[in-house]
Amino acid sequence: MKIIIEQDKCVASGQCVMAADDVFDQRDEDGIVVLLNEDPSPERLEDVKQAAMVCPALAITVQETTS
Structure with a gap:
C-alpha cells in the first residue's frame, strides 16, 4: 500500500x-499529521483505510498496490 498525506489539508483532529x-x-x-x-x-491495511475514511479533512489517501 502507498499512503499519501497532505499536511496542508490536515485540521489536526487526531482521528488518524x-x-x-x-x-x-x-x-x-x-497537531498536524505525520x-x-x-x-x-498488509495486516494494517484496514486500520489505515479507516484512518483515511474518518479524516474530516480528507488529508489521507491510501493506494493499494500489487506485488
Whole structure:
C-alpha cells in the first residue's frame, strides 16, 4: 500500500492516530499529521483505510498496490 498525506489539508483532529497509532502521529507544535510508517504490514491495511475514511479533512489517501 502507498499512503499519501497532505499536511496542508490536515485540521489536526487526531482521528488518524486513534485509528492507526503505529502509522500516524501528530506534530507537537500544531497537531498536524505525520506519517510514521510509510510501509505498514498488509495486516494494517484496514486500520489505515479507516484512518483515511474518518479524516474530516480528507488529508489521507491510501493506494493499494500489487506485488
